[in-house]
Amino acid sequence: MAIVSGVSDLISSYLDPDRSPPDPVQARGRAIYATGTVANDAADNNTSMYHLVDLPSDCILLPGTFFDVENWGFAQVVIGTKTDTDALVDQTRATENIVSPIAQGDANHGKRLWEVLGLAADPKGNIALYAHAEADATGAGSMPFQIVYLYH
Secondary structure, X not given: OOOXXXXXXXXXXXXOOOOOOOOHHHHHOEEEEEEEEEEEOOOOOOOOEEEEEEEEOOOEEOEOEEEEOOOOOOOEEEEEOOOOOOOOXXXXXXXXXXEOOOOOOOOXXXXXXXXXXXXXXXXXXXXXXXXXXXXXXXXXXXEEEEEEEEEO
């Protein structure tokens, strides 16, 4: 077995000129909390959409991001962009009361928002997140949510 001395992507090295400096969002990003609530009426129909928040496309979503869907007025929880309705979440409300699309150490760990949403490249600027209705409302409701992300 070899004995090695390695470094993470948070370490730069003057000994290796080809090594890029650490990404500032990863190395020195600050956690930002966006907390809100969205409401729907009992008469809201299929294809209704609710603008939740605008986030920097290159932010890193963190565990702690959640949607409290217990009292949401739709049977399906669908959260994504304006044109990709289920890019972040697509599940039945009955599955669980709290939906957390980012879990500690999961496949989305350390990925930029644009990557988590499945975009081919960083569009630069802000990305709007929306909740979408895939069927008529089952009743009036509300969905408190919290988005936690790293940004520099």
